[in-house]
Amino acid sequence: MTTQTLTQINGVNVDQLVATVNAVQENPDIARFQFRALNEWIDGGHSRTTIQGFYGAGQEDTSRSHPFVLEGDEPPVLLGNNAGPNAVESVLHALASCLAVGFVYNAAAQGINVESLSFVLEGELDLRSFLGLSEEVRPGFESIRLTYQVKSDAPREKIEELCNYVQKTSPVLDIIRKPVPVTMALMD
C-alpha cells in the first residue's frame, strides 16, 4: 500500500510550500518573477485589462488557459458609467488580496488554522490634484486605514505577531508604503 499524506492547512499545501521555500533557498534565481498586464481603453473612463502569462520559477507560466479580464471605470459623479471599480478602488482590492495570501500562507506554515479572515479598507483621497486645481495636495491616497478580523485556533498575541510579520513581507503593502520606480515610454 502506498501512503500519500497531503498536508493541507487553510487550503494551502504545506508540503509544496516548504518545498518551494527550500527550492528558492538552493537556487535564488527561481525567485525572480515578471508579472504583466495589458490594458486597452474602451470609452470615456472605461478601460479593460487582460492578465494571463508571467515569468517565474525559471520559465514562462502556462497554467492559465484564458486571461483574466478586469474592467476599470469611474462612477457617474466622476464622469463614468460604473462599468467597473475605479483605479484607486482596485488598489484597495490588490492590497487586501495580498494581505489575505500572506496571512493565510504564513499561518499554514506555522500550523495555525484560520477559520475566517476579512479586511475592511478605507482610502482618503482629495481630487483637487487630479482635477488640476492644486499642486499641494497629492494625487493619490493621503492614507489608507485597514481593519481586519480573524477567527482561528491561535491566541490573539500570535495573530498580532503573524500580522506584523505579514506587514513586513507583503508585496503590495511594500508597493504602497514605499516608492517603486515606474518608467513610461510612448511607442510609435
Add this chain to the structure above:
Amino acid sequence: MTTQTLTQINGVNVDQLVATVNAVQENPDIARFQFRALNEWIDGGHSRTTIQGFYGAGQEDTSRSHPFVLEGDEPPVLLGNNAGPNAVESVLHALASCLAVGFVYNAAAQGINVESLSFVLEGELDLRSFLGLSEEVRPGFESIRLTYQVKSDAPREKIEELCNYVQKTSPVLDIIRKPVPVTMALMD
C-alpha cells in the same frame, strides 16, 4: 426651440467635466473622497473583494445597485488555483486603468480626440522577501516598466506633453511612486 448641445469627446461629457472642475474650485470640500473595499478570504490563496459605496462630492454615493466583485488568487506555482489574478497583477491593472482615465479625460478637456489607447505593463518581483528568505530584497516590485500606444488627431509632441501631465496627476501612479501611510488594526 431649445438647443441642447452635449459636448462629448472620447466618450467624456466635457460640459460636466468643466462644471465639476468649477464646482470644486468654488468648494474644495467636495473634492474629498473616501473609497472602500471589503475583502473576505475564501480558501488557500483565494480571497474575494466587494466594492460598492463611497463618499464623495459631499455625500454617500448610491449609483451602484450591485457591488463589484473581484477575485484574487495565486497561480499553481505559487500554491493557488488561478481563481483570479494575483495581488501584484491587480496593482498593474489599477495603474493602467488610472492612466487610461487620466489620459482620456485630459485629452477631452484639451479637445484631443483619442482613437485608441493601450498600455503594456511589466513588473519585476523577487519572491525571496515574501518567502522569508531575504531581508535585503524588497517584497514589492523592484520596478515597473510601462509602454503605451496612442492613436489620436494630435501630434506626438502634444501626446508626450499630455502624458507628462497625466503622470503628475495620476492617483495610482502617485500611490506607487510615493509612500502612502497605511494603518492596520485587529478587531475583536
